[in-house]
Amino acid sequence: MKIKKTSLRKSFEDLGKIKVLVIGDLILDEYLIGSVERISPEAPVPVVWVRNEKQSLGGSGNVVQNLSSIGVSGVVFGRIGLDKAGDSLEGHLLANSVTSEDLVLLKSKTLPTILKTRIIASHQQVCRVDREEVVPLTIEEEKKILIQFESKLKECAAVILSDYDKGYLTPSLIQSVIALCNRENKIVTVDPQVSHFFLYKNIHIMTPNHHEAGKALGRKLMSDLEIEVACREISEKLNPDAMMITRGEKGMSIYERKTNSFYHIPTVAKEVFDVTGAGDTVITTYTAFVATGMPIADAALISNVSAGIVVGKLGAATVTQKEIEEALQTLGYLEVES
Template identity: 35%
Template sequence: MALVPTEVFERLADRKVVVVGDLMLDRFLWGRVRRVSPEAPVPIVELERETQSAGGAANVARNLSGLGLQVALVGVAGADSGRDLLLAELTTANLDSDGILIARDRGTTIKTRVLGNRQQMIRIDAEQAAPLAESDRERLLAAAISRLAQADALLLSDYAKGVLTEDLCRALIAFARGRGLPVLVDPKAKDFSRYAGATLITPNRDELALATGVAAQDLDALIAAGSAMRETLNLESLVLTLSEQGMVLIDADGNHRMLATAREVYDVSGAGDTVIATFVAGLAAGLGRVATAHLANLAAGIVVSKVGTAPIRAQELLAALNEEAAYGQAAKIRDLEEAQAQVRRWQAAGERVVFTNGCFDLLHVGHVTYLERARRYGHRLVVGLNADASVRRLKGPERPLIGQEDRARVLAALATVDAVILFDQDTPLALIEQLRPDVLAKGADYREEQVIGAAEVKSWGGQVVLVPLVEDRSTTGIIARMNAN
C-alpha cells in the first residue's frame, strides 16, 4: 500500500502559502542539431521554436498551485520586458502577481537554455546577484508580512540572487514562527545560519557540502554533517536531496532514506522547486514528515522525466500514488469498481487507456505479441478476461485448460498489461461501456463492424484499432498438436 493517502489532495484547496524569493524568467530555445560548426568545435542548433516559463521562486509557486494550494508570491523584478513576460506567465498560471515589486537597482533575472535534440546544450544567465537595496528590502518585508496574516505556511525560495538577505530571512522566519506557521526553505547561501529556526530546509548534495565543508562525494559524512546542522540551527527537519539517488530525511527520529522512483531522467531543472513545494503541500495537509518525504520523492521522479522547467500537477501525483498502491503483479487484477476508478485516474492524468479482451487460455507468443502491439496505441492497457463459465460457452466444455485465477495471474505478470478484469458475459460490451476506454483494440482477423463495442467507443470520441496477429500461433493449434502427439 502507498505510504500516503490519496485523500491528501482534498485538504489543500483552502490552504494558503506565502512564497518569498528570487523570481526568474526561464527561456528555452529549442532546435535540432545536425552538424558541427566549421568555426569552432561546437554543435550548430537550428532554431525551431522559443518558449518561456516562470522560474525560481515563481516556479515554486507554479508547483504549489498545480497541487491545489492558494499562493501569494512576493519578490522583485526589473522595470523591463523580462518583467512583462514573467507577469504574463504568472497570469497564464492563474497566480497572483500583486506581491511582485519593481526593484530600483536591477533588471529581471533571465535564464536562457539552448536545447538541441531535446538535450540542454548551454545556459545563458542575465542577472544581478548583489543584495537588494535597503529600501527594497523594507518594501519586500512589508509585502510578505501583510500576506502572512492569512497564510498557513511560509516558503523561502533562495537562489542567491540577493533577495533573501540574512536580515530579511531572520525577520521573516521570526515573524512566521511567532504566528505558529511552518517555514520551509530551499537554501542557496553558503552560510545556512540565516535559516536558523526554520521548520525544514532542503539542500542538495552540493549545497550542503558547501555549507558544511564536507566532501559532496562522501554521503555518510554529509548525512552526519546535516544531522549536526539540524540541531545547531534548531530545525525540525533537514532534507538532503540526491537527484537520481532520491533523498534523505534527517529529523529527531534519525535518518530516513528515500530511493528515487525509477524513471528516465530528461531534465533535472526545477526538481528542487517541486520537492520543496510538495513538502509544503504535505505538511499543510497534515501528513507526517516521512509520508511527506515519500510524496515529494514521487513528485521529483515525475518532473525530471519532463524536458524544461515543468511543475508537478495534482493529477500526476495522484496517479503515481495509485500506481504505487497497485504495485505488484497480483494487484493488477481488479474488480469492476476498482478498474473504473483506476481508468478515470489515468485519464485525468492525460493518459490514453487501451482496452482489449480475450480468453488467453494457454498463453503463448501470439498473445504476448498482440498485447505488446495493442499497448502501443496508448499509455495503459486494460485486459478484459473471459471467466471460466464464459470460456466454456464460447469454446466448449473441454475449455479452458487453465483456470481463470491462473490465467489472470499470468496476464498480470506481463509488463505490458496494467490491469486485468474478469467478466462472465459472452461479450465485453457492458465492461467497455462502464470503463469507457480511449482505444478499443481487437485482432486484425476481425473487421471493424464485427468488433463488439466499436460503435460505443467511437460515440464518445474513442478509437478502434485492428492489431496484426502473429501467424500460425493459436491455442487451438497448440492443443491440436498436443493431441496428435
C-alpha cells in the first residue's frame, strides 16, 4: 500500500480549505513533572519533587488541537465549568486551535471543568488524579446546542463525535447530531464509548480499539479473523461506510463495506513513550484526509502513521504535515512518480 506524493501534497493543500466540527467532552490535562528521591515517612509511597508543571487540551480538545496542527480549521462544541480550569481550557483553545466565533461552549454554573492531573517522575506516570462530575445535559441544554449545531454545520466538511462518556454526548444528542449530518450530507466519524456503542448508526466510520469493540460484542478480539468477523457484525448493526478497529502493537484494521475489503495495517511506532491521545490523532487525521477526498485506505494509512508518531511524545501530543510526509517517506509508503 502506497500513497502518491502528488496526491498527498494535494490533500495537504485542501486541508487548509476545510473546517471540521468537533463535538464532545472537553478535558483539561495537567502534568506535574519531577523526580523521586525518597519514600514518604507517612506511607509507603514515593515523594515526587515537582520541578515543572504544564497544562494541555485533553478529550475532544486534543482532537481540535490535532486538527490545527495539520492545518485544518476547527469548530468546537463542548461543556466547561465556571472555574479556573475552565478559563484555562478556553484559553488554550483560543490560543492554539479555534477562533472565538467557532468556539461554542456550554458554561455550567454547577459542574466543574473536567481536570485530569498526571504526576510524572523519571519519565514514568506515578499516578493520575481525576476531578469531574458526570451529569448528562438537560433537555433544554440539548435543544440550545442543536440550534447552534445546525447553524455551524453548514460551513463544515465533516463532524467528529469525540465521546468520553462524561455527560455531554447524551443518547438523544448523538442521534440528533447524526441525523442532521446525514440530512446535510456531511461526513460523520465517531471515537466511541462502549456505553453508547450501538447508538452510532448511519455514520461514515467508527474507530474503537479492540478492547472497546470486544467489550461491546461480549468477547475478546485477538486474531485478524476475529477482527474481521467483528467488523462485519458491528457494520450490520450500525450501517457505516467503514469500520476501523485499532489494535495497539498490532496496528489497525479497516473494513470498507462498499467493496467488502479489509486492510490490516501494522504498527509503525518505533518507541512507545505515552499512548495518551493516540486515538484522538487517529480519528482526527483520518477524518481530515477523507474530507479532502482521499480514499478510505489511504486516509487510514496516514492515521496509523500519525499515531505512531504521537506515541513517541509525552502527553496528548499532535502531528504535523511535515512529520507525516517524512514518516511516510521513511517507511516506504510514499510513491514518487517519475
